[in-house]
Amino acid sequence: MRQFASLLFLFGFAFFLSVLVGGLPFGAAPMQVGQAIVEQNIEATGAANAVTGVLLAFRGMDTLGELTILFVAATAAGMVVERRKHGVSRDSVAGFILLAGAELMFPFLLILGAYVILHGHLTPGGGFQGGAILAAAFFVPFLANPGRAFQGHAMAFVEAFAGATFILLGIFSIFREGDFMAPMFLGTGEFGQLVSAGSLPLLYLALGLKVGAELGSLVAEIAAAPGSDDPLIEEPQAAKDL
Amino acid sequence: MNELLSIGNLLYGGAAGLIVIGLFAVVARRHLIRVLLGVAVIEAGVNLMLVAAGFRPGAAAPIFDPQAISGPMVDPIPQALVLTAIVIGVAVLALGLTLAIRIHRQYGTLDTVALTRIVNAPAGSPESRAMMQRGGGGHES
8 A cells, every 4th residue: 555655656756846847948948047158257266167166155054054054064973873882893904906906096186186275276176076086085095994093183173164165155255355265365366277266266165175084984873883783882871861 | 750759758757767767776776885875876867968958069169269150058057056066966875875874883884774663762772772782883674
């Protein structure tokens, strides 16, 4: 009965979607906002990558809100999961090839992540993508050898520092430009150079470090969760009395 | 026939198909991890639909290049939206997985029907007592 009801619902929803999709224009010229941004992006931001211009210059406030969602999710994940005793892991160490490969890839992943972050205003890429690469650099060795200690405190420090930098850059722009998160207080610079496009590279650097630290600590959080075979960690007496 | 198989229909149809497949996993599956994977598939469909909405025939990626011939560019706004949506999706999936880990540790099962029965069981009933005794240990029943 339950299966039948859900199938009925799905067919109805599929019909609804197909009607909606059938009426959507495809390949039309961008909407007026998109067209305006494509036309004005270079004068307004100096960033070659229009996506970066949208993300940090035109919608910097939204990106700050998005960072907040990421932060809340990572914090909630840390609060929900209990921690296993340090260094005690049921997961076995991977073989030699994975271990050596993970160690070998670490510096290259760091360089690639930094490159992608720092060139976010010039080429495809940016803080989100580079941050994911940075996080991979840290948790690939961790996955190869689950017993090793994860640098949780360093991660938390980097995350807090990067988040504070992002907000401080926004507050600093109040005094220079009069608006919160106004990104152009450093001038647009010479188009196409690494140091150009105002504070966009700085914002992307802070964003990338924060995303990388956040994703890395999320994976570490899940990896540190006790399996269902592990003994329950005794809760404090106060929690039991409630 | 040719019109039916245009790239627009393929992209929009594929996105709608992904959304329906993900929704099927969410409403018809009983295992919590499969429900979470269904949510991830829905996200993929929504992202594909957003990116497809910014498509323009013959247009370049929205990155200015002094050497390139200036032509039309695709709409950069959906791409920026999808960029943030992907990261949010990863965060939501990770949070859901940690909740699933915690639920399995507490109740010993990830079956949503069994979970509903355990949670709604009145205090003192066999099911609720079994739940209290098992704590976190044991295997999925």
